[in-house]
Amino acid sequence: MSEKDTAFYSAAIQGWITSRMERDKSIFILSVLSIGYLVNKNPGNSFLYTCAISLLFASSMACIVIFGENAGYLAKVIQSTECNNISDKLLGWLDKFLLLSFFSGILITILIGLGYLG
Numbered sequence: 001m002s003e004k005d006t007a008f009y010s011a012a013i014q015g016w017i018t019s020r021m022e023r024d025k026s027i028f029i030l031s032v033l034s035i036g037y038l039v040n041k042n043p044g045n046s047f048l049y050t051c052a053i054s055l056l057f058a059s060s061m062a063c064i065v066i067f068g069e070n071a072g073y074l075a076k077v078i079q080s081t082e083c084n085n086i087s088d089k090l091l092g093w094l095d096k097f098l099l100l101s102f103f104s105g106i107l108i109t110i111l112i113g114l115g116y117l118g
Contacts, residue, residue: 017074020070021067021070024063024066024067024098025063027059027063027098027099027102028059028060028063028064030102030106031056031057031059031060031063031102031105032056032060034052034056034105034106034109035053035056035057035060037109037113038052038053038056038109038112039053041112041113048108048112049112051105051108052105052108052109052112053105054105055101055102055104055105055108056101056102056105056106056109058097058101058105059098059101059102059105062094062097062098062101063098065094066091066094066095066098069087069090069091069094070091072087073087073091
């Protein structure tokens, strides 16, 4: 591989990592802010509030776990050691769980905020 190809590959990997981390940081921040909104809003239907807060809390915890797992995974990749399939599957599952819980919690929060629920 030429020096130009190596530089391009390095820049592409760095861009991918940065965009993924920014997405996860944004989801984390929005989850925490939404929990704050729900806690400060006077609950009309406590079950829906509990569901929304639980989903958003789960997404924020998934973000924290993903940040920790990514650090270990990237360290193994940089050291050129073998990354096991369990780490890949765990990160993939956590990513899907993160998106599902976040968007479900946000949807309930939006409906509560608009007055359709609660």
